[in-house]
Amino acid sequence: MSVLVTGGAGYIGSHTVVELLNTGNDVIVVDNFSNSNPESLFRISEITGKDFKVYNLSILDREGLEKIFLDNNIQAVIHFAGLKAVGESVEQPLKYYINNISGTLILCEVMQKYEVKKLVFSSSATVYGLPKALPISEDFPLNATNPYGRSKLIVEEILEDLFNSDKEWSISILRYFNPIGAHESGKIGEDPIGVPNNLLPFITKVAAGELKELKVFGGDYPTKDGTGVRDYIHVVDLAMGHIKALEKILFTKGVHIYNLGTGSGYSVLQIIASFEKTCGKTIPYTIGERRPGDVSACYANPLKAKSELNWSTMRGIEEMCADSWRWQLNSKKDYKKIKTIFAEMENPYLLKSKRDFLL
Ligand code: NAD
Ligand code: WQD
Numbered sequence: 186m187s188v189l190v191t192g193g194a195g196y197i198g199s200h201t202v203v204e205l206l207n208t209g210n211d212v213i214v215v216d217n218f219s220n221s222n223p224e225s226l227f228r229i230s231e232i233t234g235k236d237f238k239v240y241n242l243s244i245l246d247r248e249g250l251e252k253i254f255l256d257n258n259i260q261a262v263i264h265f266a267g268l269k270a271v272g273e274s275v276e277q278p279l280k281y282y283i284n285n286i287s288g289t290l291i292l293c294e295v296m297q298k299y300e301v302k303k304l305v306f307s308s309s310a311t312v313y314g315l316p317k318a319l320p321i322s323e324d325f326p327l328n329a330t331n332p333y334g335r336s337k338l339i340v341e342e343i344l345e346d347l348f349n350s351d352k353e354w355s356i357s358i359l360r361y362f363n364p365i366g367a368h369e370s371g372k373i374g375e376d377p378i379g380v381p382n383n384l385l386p387f388i389t390k391v392a393a394g395e396l397k398e399l400k401v402f403g404g405d406y407p408t409k410d411g412t413g414v415r416d417y418i419h420v421v422d423l424a425m426g427h428i429k430a431l432e433k434i435l436f437t438k439g440v441h442i443y444n445l446g447t448g449s450g451y452s453v454l455q456i457i458a459s460f461e462k463t464c465g466k467t468i469p470y471t472i473g474e475r476r477p478g479d480v481s482a483c484y485a486n487p488l489k490a491k492s493e494l495n496w497s498t499m500r501g502i503e504e505m506c507a508d509s510w511r512w513q514l515n516s517k518k519d520y521k522k523i524k525t526i527f528a529e530m531e532n533p534y535l536l537k538s539k540r541d542f543l544l
Pocket of ligand 2: 362
């Protein structure tokens with residue numbers, strides 16, 4: 186199948202492109218590299234030995250997007266492109282609403298025009314807000330607490346409306362819990378710009394000596410050790426969930442919503458201990474104030490995805506930490522220099538599995 190992947194150079198997108206190529210799909214990536222580096226795409230090509238087409242374009246560019254649909258026989262879209270920093274979304278809500286909501290509207294309009302009505306959308310467990318109970322099922326009340334979360338919630342509702350207006354659509358909404366880890370090759374992984382907001386990228390930078398110490402946000406939650414509990418999921422397991430969701434929408438019309446999580450919660454202190462074991466170093470930390478907006482615990486009931494998609498996670502917390510650490514140690518070198526080279530190349534660009542010509 187020929188699949189358009191928006192945001193395919195990003196953290197989850199790049200791992201999903203690997204699995205799409207490994208399962209024999211043709212991939213076309215569209216990304217504006219606002220939060221990623223084209224180097225990840227070359228690494229995908231190295232990992233898979235496969236070539237694919239890349240468009241350096243914003244999904245807000247309707248004309249450019251239409252050209253992609255005209256020039257390629259696209260059968261389905263996996264839509265990762267979006268901004269995801271909760272704090273930034275509070276400071277710049279319009280930027281988030283324009284990029285995440287308007288971007289999705291333009292994408293869906295173009296898909297409708299070119300009769301491509303199969304879509305997998307990246308949503309988030311953040312749409313549950315403060316959950317009414319644990320573990321969290323898909324039918325729980327929804328209540329986003331910040332502009333980022335609201336952008337996801339609004340898009341979910343838009344997609345429901347779209348299907349109600351035209352029953353030919355097949356849409357899978359995937360609510361991710363906390364993706365961490367990296368590809369086992371150590372060639373691709375999460376590459377946040379600046380000081381990371383999320384726990385695992387922060388810990389890896391402390392372990393590598395790039396940051397001094399971790400501040401644990403709150404030690405007085407009603408959890409096993411007082412620190413926040415989350416459902417950490419290996420990014421490759423998450424990527425596999427997209428392959429299953431794609432298979433599902435090939436044959437079933439409608440809007441299908443799935444939690445993608447492991448079903449297990451780990452506290453911040455448990456994650457620190459697991460990471461220390463993996464890297465053989467002590468992670469210095471202090472316990473500070475709670476971070477505003479954080480919930481004490483959040484983990485999935487993943488049974489719907491298991492029964493309907495035949496998907497469940499395979500990788501445990503040790504593997505998640507080991508793969509994050511390998512990525513931190515091995516493969517960030519030279520990651521930045523490719524961006525300027527790429528900006529000057531033709532659009533679309535055919536990514537070749539052999540890239541000697543570039544270097
Ligand atoms: P990421 O920032 O690494 O990847 C997003 C990609 O989209 C980047 O490559 C970015 O350059 C691109 N992009 C952003 N706006 C674009 C636009 N207008 N046009 C074209 N490309 C654009 O983020 P990620 O962690 O890979 O997240 C992927 C998706 O999953 C996002 O929609 C995010 O909101 C969602 N999500 C992420 C998490 C998480 O913790 N990482 C959790 C739940 C949901
Ligand atoms: C995990 C735990 C923190 C950093 C966020 C988004 C959510 C989703 C996933 C996109 C919490 C604690 C963290 C630190 C800490 N993204 N922590 N010190 O907040 O569960 O979810 O990413 O959809 O929308 O909100 O993830 O990694 O930031 O935090 O103690 O420096 O680690 O309090 O308990 P979170 P996180």
